[in-house]
Amino acid sequence: MTADKLLEAVAPLVADLGSGLPAEELYRRLLQSLRLLLPCDAAALLRLEDGSLLPLAVDGLSRDTLGRRFRIAEHPRFAALLGAAGPLRFPSDSALPDPYDGLVEGLHGDLPVHDCVGCPIQLHQRIWGLLTLDALQPDRFSRGDLAALQLFANLAAGIVTVAGRIEQLENRVALESLRAEGYRLAAAPRARELIGRSTAMRRLVADIETVAGSELSVLIQGETGVGKELVAEAIHAGSPRAARPMISLNCAALPETLVESELFGHVKGAFTGATSDRPGKFELADGGTLFLDEVGELSMPVQAKLLRVLQSGQLQRLGSDREHHVDVRLIAASNRDLADEVKAGRLRADFYHRLSAYPLRVPPLRERGRDVLLLSGFFLEENRSRLGIGAARLDASAQAALLAYDWPGNVRELEHLLGRSALKARARHPQRPRILSLTAEDLDLEGRRAEVAPAIEGADSADSATDAPRQGESLQQAVDALKRQRLLAALAAHGFNRAAAAQSLGLDRANLIRLAKRLGVALEPVK
Structure with missing residues (x-):
């Protein structure tokens, strides 16, 4: 390798540092230049975080590699690279399993005997991540190539610095630590991160970063299964309350008689079965965040009491005259359009406006x-x-x-x-x-389409049956009639399996049961 060739590969990257390009593009160009200088079959830039390596950019590896999280304890090659003082080359007959088995583009099956090198990237005397190269040709890399790899590792550290990633990563480590402490306090499992690079997800992440540091209530809306709770956890993790717990309550999973006790707590003797004093979710979340999932399921009386707590911070346990003051940030979620629920008279307008100080929509997959x-x-x-x-x-x-x-x-x-x-x-x-x-x-995704098709066809026939308004029928009655037809069609199509019918309609099972009861729809086949 000549000095001219090295300069030819490095010079454009140095020019890119002041170009204002996004970090992802800088990382991609880094790998392209590295493969141009050191021809190989795959290259990757990985960041170390919480005992795992997260791919930030890959070249020559399958696209799904970017969504993986390689746990160091499970990948001895990565562990060896992270423990090395500089570039490390593995013998072609190394018995250590390769983390990229099955991920190299154009290659199916085990990686054959090949040449593999990598180098740790350091920032502020700490290991930040790795640069790795794989060549299917044995003995592809030389001692001089290792020196060039070290240079690119140093350049990668500079790119991270210029892109402003250092501060972001340090904050991320701190926030993850605080969030873990919050989950330990809440006796809840630690949340996974939001994964995605689409325009819709970038917009959502930007909104999360905007609102996280404020005290505004957040209303998260989106279809079932989109990850609304993960969004709530990300907001909490980015807030000044991250050191305190985030307490969650699914409002659709509780009988109405127990919702108030769960939210506000109760004293001994407040109702049958209340054998001792018990704090509610608000008190458990004091100083932190309360996440109410499926908030649209709350009854009007509970909405009124909840609104009072949100406005004043004062609450009373059931059966008690004593007031407790709490400092809680509320994040709510629903798979319904709550503005429509207000119009339909099922949700208080003042409660809705209190919840939706900052509305977020989670995009469907x-x-x-x-x-x-x-x-x-x-x-x-x-x-x-x-x-x-x-x-x-x-x-x-x-x-x-x-x-x-x-x-x-x-x-x-x-x-x-x-x-x-x-x-x-x-x-x-x-x-x-x-x-x-x-x-x-x-x-077998075609099979899944076939399973859902009967419910869709039934819904379509229900549409045709209810397109024309009946004499004297109000708008709400027409809407309920359409819901009743769709619900019946979905239940019939799935043999009255409630979970399957709920999934086909985009509902939670508990929501389907509640809706069926309200509309007078039988949940068992008529015999």
Whole structure:
């Protein structure tokens, strides 16, 4: 390698540092220049965070690699690179499993004997991440190439600094630590991060960053399964309250008689079964955040009491005259359009306006484009660990099928689908495979479309039956009639399986049951 060739590869990157390009583009150009200088089959830039390596940019690896989180404890090659004082080259006959098995573009099956090098990236005397190169040709890299890799690792550190990533990453580490403490206090599991690079997700993340540091109430709206609770956790994690717990309550999962006790607490003897004093969710969340999921399910009387607490910070436990003061930030979520609920008279207007000081909409998965592949990589990496296999990947047919599907159940449906498909694919192999490759046939998305089709056809016929308003029928009566027809069609199409019918309609099971009772729809077939 000549000095001129090295200068030719590095000079454009140095010029890019002052160009104001987004960090992702700078990272991509870094890898392209590195592969131009050191020809190879794959390159990756990975950031170290909480015991895992997160790919920020890849070149020559499959797209779903960007959604993966490589746990250091499970990948000895990465552990060796992070522990190295500088560039490290693995022997071509190294017995250590390669984390990129099944992920190199154009290669199916195990990686053959190949050449693998990597270098840790340091910022402020701390390991920030890794640069890795893989070549299918053995003995591709030389000692001089290692020196060039070290130079690019230093350049990567400079790019991170110029892009302003240092402060963001340090804040992220601090916030993750605070959030973990909050979850320990709340005795709740730690949340996963939001994954996605689509325009819709970038807009959502920008809104989260805007509102997180304020004290405004936030109303998160979106379809079932889009990840509204993850958005709430991200807002809490980015707020000054992150050191305190975030307490969650699903308003649709509780009988109406218990909602007030759950929210405000009770004293001994307040009602049958109240054998001791018990604080409510508001008191548990004091100083932190209260997340109310499916808030549109609350009754009007509870809405009024909740509004008083939000306005004054004062509450009384059931059965007590003593007032407690709480300092709580409220984040609410619903899969309904709550503005329509106000118009229909099922939600107080003052309560709605108090909730929606800053409204957020979580986009459905069908609006997020190739994010489905990033999310798939994340879920496959989790399932790979659970199933005890070396690697899990999607072949081209599986990726195409995922991109073509419309995802009525959104991210939750994708997570369950990949877990189920990986388990089925694993069961096909008498011996545990090193690389599990999922195909479109494993996913069987066409079969899922066929399952949903009868409910859609039934809903369409219901539409035609109710298109014309009846004599003397009000708008609300017409809306209820349409809901009744759709509900009956979905239940009939799924053999009165409530969970399946709810999924086809984009509802939670509890919401479907409550709606059926309100509309007078039988939940069992008429005999």
